[in-house]
Amino acid sequence: MTTLPAARRRSPLGAAIGLSLEADRRATLITFVTFGLRPTVLVLVFYLVKVIVDAAAAHDTGALAAGVAGIALASALAVGSVTYSIEQSVRMIEGTAAVVDRRLMTLIGRLPGVAHLDDPGVRDQIEVLRQERVHLSEGGDAFSLVLGATVRAAVTGVILAMIQPVLLLLPLLAVPPLLATRRAQRHRDEAVGRAAGAARLARHLLAVGASPAAAKELRLFGLGPHLRARHAEAAGAADREVTRTVWRNLIATSAASALFALGYCAALMFVLYRFTRGQVSLGDVILTLGLVTSVSTQLNQGVQFFGFLQQALAASRRLLRLEEYADRAAHGAGEGVPAERLTDGIRLEAVEFRYPGSDSRALGDVDLVLPAGSVVAVVGANGAGKSTLIKLLAGLYRPTSGRITVEGTDLASVDADLWHRRTSACFQDFSRLEFSVRHSVGAGSPALAEDDAHVTRAVEQGGAAGLVAGLPGGLAAHLGRSYDDGVDLSGGEWQRIALARARMRPAPCLLVLDEPTAAIDPLAEDALLTAYVRAARQTVARSNGITLFASHRLSTARLADLIVVVDQGRIAQLGVHEDLMAQDDGIYRDLYERQSRAYA
Incomplete structure (x- = not known):
């Protein structure tokens, strides 16, 4: 089983932000600016309250009016920007989700051959990425939240230092909880990796249980309870692995948070003591109480945002590892x-x-x-x-x-x-491409898919002419249940479409037919395969190619x-x-x- 090495070329944070910038640069930059600056509005309001209190005590009407006007303006800006900034954030996340889906499809498609997809180690990494793709989609959002918390902490620290430099120690007490959260997320990431096999099995069982194609056998054989029990067992095994790690992490994160709480109480006592000695003004006391109290809220939010970002970075590392693995696999080709x-x-x-x-x-x-x-x-x-x-x-x-x-x-x-371009094939586990007939057949040679004459010839040689003629719309008919007007074909009819798809390439050097008529009734099977192979001789004549077929019909x-x-x-x-x-x-x-x- 392959173990993927750590990613080296790009930073996980840069890769996560890059996904959002690729999706919608404008919305991403607006989100970074608005989410980065909006949290400082509350700090500004606390400072303006101090100005108002000190101005009232000193009977300074000018400063009092300026403070009130400042609070009104700051509040208006904060409230007025909420809807717009959230809208831009949602656009960024939705766009990033689409980019992530395309990136995953491209990544899997870049792996040469299919042997890599048979490797349990590679499959586990792909499975975890599928499970946690939401974290990749929200990487830019997580960064903007952490950016806002960081800017707010910096501004808070500057104001606290203006009142009393020793209060700068309070933000430093937030470091242990952040480090504990980072360590906890690393352990959780490792647990998710260990549970990937069980999670993959649970996903497969869920897909079978929800599949219309499997419904007949599930009901006929009464497999529903058995399938649900096996799904619960697999999902439970995956969940227990992660849950045990989360509970172990809780001890360390709780201890770090308790340390901050002690420092928080000490800071409050220190400021009140100085006020009783006449060393600070009433406005300074109110400002300090507001800021110190907000630091506790900031810490809780910061830990949550930082953990959110760590999840995005963990998913980003996985994506980078898989991309570098695909690069090495492609380079070795x-x-x-x-x-x-x-x-x-x-x-x-x-x-x-x-x-x-x-x-x-x-x-x-x-x-x-x-x-x-x-x-x-x-x-x-x-x-x-x-x-x-x-x-x-x-x-x-x-x-x-x-x-x-x-x-x-x-x-x-x-x-x-x-x-692969010199080869054409129809495999026994053929794909049921739910496109129009033209494009489902034309997928065998996309460059010729709009050539109706060529597609029609492939349909005829694949033994699907009668089938297509009976469909509403002919080549334009939609296949499968993905469409409201889609036609759901039988297994044998889908196989005829696959056989036609294999005839799209004009002159392959190798035409492969692996049990190409297994889903077709025996009466039609021999005649269809005989006609197909004879027609194939003509197709490969231009390339002097080889037609190779495996069939259970030895005749x-x-x-x-x-x-x-x-x-x-x-x-x-x-x-x-x-x-x-x-x-x-x-x-x-x-x-x-x-x-x-x-x-x-």
Whole structure:
């Protein structure tokens, strides 16, 4: 399991503020100014009260009138700016939330292949970021609140020093509570990381329990109580880990706050003592009492704001660590340009593969040549390694050892994105893209998605022409429940859309079909796959590419120029249908005959 190192290049605070500035620079700067200055208005009011009291005692009507006018003006400014500053803050937070969502999507998309997303350590970090994305969204807001508390504390300190320098010690007593809060937040952040696995499981169970697709089985099998119990167990485990840490932190933060309370009481006694000795005026006493009392409130708010900011910084550190991890992963990827046309083909040399966190081999000692321009069928029992082999060829995984070459060039040295553009695929766990038909199919080649003729041809070759013709609006019809007028398709209909999507690329060097008709009824399956593979031969002819498919319908394997039989992560047999059927003790013949009897 991967452990992500600490972020080094950028400060967490700079990154958190940068998100808000990227979202709405104007609203962010206004929030910083208004939230930074508004808290000092109360300090100014306390000072003006002192002026009024001393002016009244001295019968100075001019100073008295100036003090009253000052309080009225300060109060008007404070009240009048509240609505505007809050509105700007809300705009900043909402805009930052959208930026954070895009940043997370971009970050996950930058990870080359899919092996990183199989790593439990990376998945845990992504899960925590998803849980605490609100803290990233509110990083600028937290900073503005801490800025306001800091400015107010500084102004308060200056005025207290004017009355009696020793009172400057009072703000210093706020340091231990702040340090205790910072330490508590660090421990909480570590606890959240430890609980990420349980939280991820709880989120999955919640998604299943709330999914319309799972509702049938949940009700039919009476799984609701069982699912809720497992969710409560997982969520409770995650919550207990964090709660224990919070209670332990409470001891340290309470002790630090008690220290400040003692200093607060001592300051009050000191000022009253000096007043009885005639060393300060009544206005100074009232000002000091107001400021010292407000310092207690400031401390409570400051600790809350500082803790709020620490949560944002913790989430920002996670984001930076993941971004640097993605940078290193992308930097370690190849930069070569793959061939646009094959003449030799693809070779696997002593390829071995283990999934992240697993000690067992999914594939081992694989030596294989896939000739250019050929149609290759990959067959074998469930779990034999067919899908793993296909994903390696598509560049979604890298071999643990050995190498895969395309036209003699190691695939590991080739730019993964460029190789993906030379590849097209329909996987058994295809995506149900809830767009219009045009864009759900056109996602296979976004540059051609607005070309109706090209999309229509892909729909026809994917066996979805009848389906699309029956939809209101045809290519413009919305798919899925995300739209009010959306059409919810069956599993087989969604798979036809995925098959059409795989035909969008005009001349792929590799066309991958991993159980591409598993959700389609058996009567239509064989005819559809046969027609699809024949049409694919024409598509890849321009690139002399390879069409590679895995299907549980072995009768379709007879279309292939080469059949690869995978068994327990190894290549067990190679050849064409007739040759493999001639091997009496071969795996292929046994599978084929058993399936023929089953269908008969």
